[in-house]
Amino acid sequence: MSDLIFSQNYFEIFSLDVSTNPDLTKLNDSNRELQRLVHPDKFANADESEKRKAMQKTSLINQAFNTLKDPVQRLQYMLSLKGVDMNAETDTTMDGGFLMDQMELREKISDVRSQSDPLDELDSIAKELKKTSADLIAEFDKNFQTDVLDKSREVVRKLQFINKAQKEVAELSEQIEDELL
Amino acid sequence: MALLQISEPGQSTKPHEHKFAIGIDLGTTNSLVASVRSGQADTLADLNGQHILPSVVQYTSDSILVGKQAKENQVLDSQNTISSIKRLMGRGISDLKSLGDNLPYTFSDTDSAVPRIKTAAGDKTAVEISADILKALKLRGEQTLGDKLEGAVITVPAYFDDAQRQATKDAARLAGVNVLRLLNEPTAAAVAYGLDSGAEGVVAVYDLGGGTFDVSIMQLKQGVFEVLSTGGDSALGGDDFDHAIAEWIITQAGLNANDLSAGTLRLILQEACAAKENLSEQEQSEITIKFDESQTWFGALTRDIFHELIDPMIKKTLMSCRRALRDAEIEKDQVMDVVMVGGSTRTLRVRELVGEFFEAQPRVDIDPDRVVAIGAAIQANALAGNDPDGNLLLMDVLPLSLGIETMGGLAEKIIQRNTPIPVSRAQDFTTYKDGQTAMAVHIVQGERELIDDCRSLARFELRGFPPHVAGAARIRVTFQVDADGLLSVTAKEEVSGVEASVEVKPSYGLQDSEIESMLKASMEFAGEDKDARSLREQQVEADRVLEAIDSAMADDADEMLSEEEKSLILDARGKLQAARHQAKDTQELKAVMAHLESVSAEYVARRMNASVQKTMAGHKVEEFNND
Numbered sequence: 001m002s003d004l005i006f007s008q009n010y011f012e013i014f015s016l017d018v019s020t021n022p023d024l025t026k027l028n029d030s031n032r033e034l035q036r037l038v039h040p041d042k043f044a045n046a047d048e049s050e051k052r053k054a055m056q057k058t059s060l061i062n063q064a065f066n067t068l069k070d071p072v073q074r075l076q077y078m079l080s081l082k083g084v085d086m087n088a089e090t091d092t093t094m095d096g097g098f099l100m101d102q103m104e105l106r107e108k109i110s111d112v113r114s115q116s117d118p119l120d121e122l123d124s125i126a127k128e129l130k131k132t133s134a135d136l137i138a139e140f141d142k143n144f145q146t147d148v149l150d151k152s153r154e155v156v157r158k159l160q161f162i163n164k165a166q167k168e169v170a171e172l173s174e175q176i177e178d179e180l181l
Numbered sequence: 182m183a184l185l186q187i188s189e190p191g192q193s194t195k196p197h198e199h200k201f202a203i204g205i206d207l208g209t210t211n212s213l214v215a216s217v218r219s220g221q222a223d224t225l226a227d228l229n230g231q232h233i234l235p236s237v238v239q240y241t242s243d244s245i246l247v248g249k250q251a252k253e254n255q256v257l258d259s260q261n262t263i264s265s266i267k268r269l270m271g272r273g274i275s276d277l278k279s280l281g282d283n284l285p286y287t288f289s290d291t292d293s294a295v296p297r298i299k300t301a302a303g304d305k306t307a308v309e310i311s312a313d314i315l316k317a318l319k320l321r322g323e324q325t326l327g328d329k330l331e332g333a334v335i336t337v338p339a340y341f342d343d344a345q346r347q348a349t350k351d352a353a354r355l356a357g358v359n360v361l362r363l364l365n366e367p368t369a370a371a372v373a374y375g376l377d378s379g380a381e382g383v384v385a386v387y388d389l390g391g392g393t394f395d396v397s398i399m400q401l402k403q404g405v406f407e408v409l410s411t412g413g414d415s416a417l418g419g420d421d422f423d424h425a426i427a428e429w430i431i432t433q434a435g436l437n438a439n440d441l442s443a444g445t446l447r448l449i450l451q452e453a454c455a456a457k458e459n460l461s462e463q464e465q466s467e468i469t470i471k472f473d474e475s476q477t478w479f480g481a482l483t484r485d486i487f488h489e490l491i492d493p494m495i496k497k498t499l500m501s502c503r504r505a506l507r508d509a510e511i512e513k514d515q516v517m518d519v520v521m522v523g524g525s526t527r528t529l530r531v532r533e534l535v536g537e538f539f540e541a542q543p544r545v546d547i548d549p550d551r552v553v554a555i556g557a558a559i560q561a562n563a564l565a566g567n568d569p570d571g572n573l574l575l576m577d578v579l580p581l582s583l584g585i586e587t588m589g590g591l592a593e594k595i596i597q598r599n600t601p602i603p604v605s606r607a608q609d610f611t612t613y614k615d616g617q618t619a620m621a622v623h624i625v626q627g628e629r630e631l632i633d634d635c636r637s638l639a640r641f642e643l644r645g646f647p648p649h650v651a652g653a654a655r656i657r658v659t660f661q662v663d664a665d666g667l668l669s670v671t672a673k674e675e676v677s678g679v680e681a682s683v684e685v686k687p688s689y690g691l692q693d694s695e696i697e698s699m700l701k702a703s704m705e706f707a708g709e710d711k712d713a714r715s716l717r718e719q720q721v722e723a724d725r726v727l728e729a730i731d732s733a734m735a736d737d738a739d740e741m742l743s744e745e746e747k748s749l750i751l752d753a754r755g756k757l758q759a760a761r762h763q764a765k766d767t768q769e770l771k772a773v774m775a776h777l778e779s780v781s782a783e784y785v786a787r788r789m790n791a792s793v794q795k796t797m798a799g800h801k802v803e804e805f806n807n808d
Contacts, residue, residue, distance in 0.1 A: 032405045036574050040603060040664045044361060044564040055603045055663060062601040170507065178500060 005057060009081060010064035018078060020141040022068060031065045072163050075140055075156050084149055086156060094157060102161055109168060122173045129169065133162050200331040202361060202565035203322040204557025207311065207335055207349065209267040209418060210391030210524065212236045213551060214318040215558035216326060222558045224551045225325045233550060237264040238313050240302035247317040256451070259285045259443040261300045265420055268392045269296060269307035271345030285443035308348050312355035319358050332359035334561035336553050338393040339365035340413030340580050342626045343638050343668050361564040363665040367397035368408060368575055369556030370522040374547055375401045376559065382517035387535055387543065389498065389525040392418040396502045398509040404572030409509035410599045411580050412501040417494060419525030425490040426453035426482065430468060434478040445472060456482050461529050488530050495531055499538045508599045519543040524550050577602055579662055586623035590632045595660055598628065605661040616648040622658060638668065646674035719770045723761040726774060730754055730781060733788060741787050750784060753777040
């Protein structure tokens with residue numbers, strides 16, 4: 001396997017088109033095929049420099065795989081390909097309606113223990129979040145296709161919020177389940 | 182059927198040279214060694230036909246006993262007979278308490294962070310004790326295969342952190358075992374199971390050993406074993422069932438654990454273990470414990486009581502299972518098979534609750550004791566190069582998040598748990614003071630937010646980057662986790678391009694120098710190689726001579742020696758210094774040392790005279806007369 005992957009973007013590494021919704025089956029299969037060629041175990045008897053190279057290549061492939069697998073990281077990466085760095089942002093304004101929704105959601109989550117069936121309540125919040133997330137990804141796609149990057153960036157920022165809320169809901173569900181055990 | 186191998190022109194007729202490699206399951210309670218011979222992977226037996234080697238080591242003043250015999254001597258010589266040492270691997274003195282008050286050993290007072298157990302053969306660390314087990318397994322491998330070993334794959338619990346993995350690797354180094362890979366136990370089990378059954382799909386491996394619990398969710402596809410997530414508890418296992426029963430016995434007998442001798446505690450533990458095993462067959466188990474001539478206790482442990490004792494522990498393992506499923510983004514109904522591994526899955530209650538949890542009948546048709554070693558042997562065989570166009574590939578993950586300490590004692594995660602390995606991540610740091618040229622980084626592993634709740638792995642000092650005004654330096658620290666799950670760190674100041682040196686202080690591990698000295702010590706003790714030992718003694722002697730000559734010459738070479746004499750001695754000294762490191766046998770080193778002694782004989786004589794004169798100076802001869 002050549003050193004080409006060091007100069008390819010993450011999508012190219014797996015022979016995928018840059019896309020909001022890449023073919024995940026192909027991503028998985030392609031990952032396995034690449035690892036067969038570059039994984040350090042295939043170089044157990046090689047010299048040190050080849051071993052090191054194998055580790056570097058596999059590390060890169062793993063990094064790329066992880067990024068593309070996760071929707072938020074994937075969209076963030078797509079923006080970075082267009083020169084937009086999410087981390088270096090100074091402009092953090094966000095539309096008021098979305099923020100209000102978020103605050104309400106937060107209250108709902110922190111209130112959940114006082115509900116008659118907290119787990120049921122959390123399930124319905126999770127469903128809601130999943131839908132919001134899907135809508136935002138579609139919105140990103142529309143903006144990214146037409147190169148409206150500042151709008152795309154705002155969508156990713158919203159997705160980061162939603163993502164965080166999703167994690168909190170999952171963790172809280174688990175906590176409550178444990179207490180019921 | 183081709184009885185004659187007909188070779189194509191130009192094709193080599195030389196048979197492929199088989200290289201021997203072994204798989205080692207270094208367990209808390211039992212260890213095994215396996216190898217692939219004639220295409221078949223199997224565990225290797227000792228001279229008595231025993232496959233299982235109890236992970237017990239007895240130290241006496243002149244011998245080291247490993248295995249069954251040591252285990253039998255445990256009650257009589259509990260202070261010097263060490264079992265379940267895996268629990269202490271990569272652990273610090275501060276961890277001893279949390280590991281339970283059940284350790285019947287005496288720990289020596291030391292300023293090192295690594296606990297040392299007092300034995301008749303001196304203080305022993307967990308690494309040294311594990312090395313003695315590994316030596317026994319290696320020897321078995323060499324004796325059975327009758328050949329030099331290429332190396333070994335050693336299994337570790339998937340949930341072992343960096344310190345525990347490093348300790349295992351150190352033990353191998355001490356035992357003279359070339360580690361081809363550290364392999365996660367559930368992954369090893371899946372290899373043995375998957376290759377055997379030809380299964381494809383998502384498999385959950387539930388591995389409950391003597392002292393550790395692991396669960397891995399894996400995707401099996403065309404020879405690729407891809408770990409999707411892993412979870413567990415590196416301090417929970419079947420031993421804890423025994424301890425729970427032992428505590429129950431002590432309470433029932435109206436005793437206090439603090440009043441009991443180490444030997445009695447050991448006896449109770451053995452009875453507890455036997456009762457646990459009986460309960461897999463019977464509804465209740467009779468227990469008789471003879472404390473001494475006058476005091477005997479009888480009791481009966483029913484399944485109901487037993488379940489009450491162990492259910493909380495099993496439920497803990499199931500929580501890990503649920504988290505692993507969630508991390509893998511897999512629903513229970515997508516799991517094709519639940520594979521049971523580890524001796525403790527023989528406990529019926531474990532099978533029952535695991536089956537309920539996964540809503541499936543767990544697979545118990547594979548030998549839970551041997552499957553890990555067999556999987557390791559298959560991987561070892563492939564890594565040794567015996568399977569050049571094989572399909573086997575193991576893709577594993579990082580079990581616990583890696584992070585660094587930030588302001589306020591918080592842990593900032595750099596690499597999340599369940600990230601496929603190998604993996605590398607770079608993180609930029611800057612200075613907070615003008616002219617700052619060094620910086621300390623504290624690395625931790627774990628999921629909690631507070632540093633104190635995570636495991637401290639190491640403190641790194643970055644030194645030697647050029648001074649800048651505060652905030653202008655950009656130090657890029659790269660964290661690299663290799664395929665064994667072990668972390669290494671490099672650092673570079675990006676503005677100037679200067680590589681900063683990284684000084685590692687493992688929090689609970691042994692320093693390289695400590696391992697070196699253990700290596701030397703074990704060489705001296707083993708007596709397996711007399712020549713090496715006598716060379717080693719001669720080297721120590723050479724060191725002593727070198728040190729003596731250096732200190733003498735620093736004192737008075739200028740006043741007592743002519744330039745010519747001085748260069749003669751220095752030349753001889755240089756030769757000894759070189760021979761000290763290069764000489765292959767004792768005689769060679771002895772000759773060089775004799776040469777130095779002869780050219781410096783005159784100098785030594787002069788010094789002695791001078792010293793006598795100095796002592797006598799200012800005194801009358803009479804004072805030295807004794808009468």
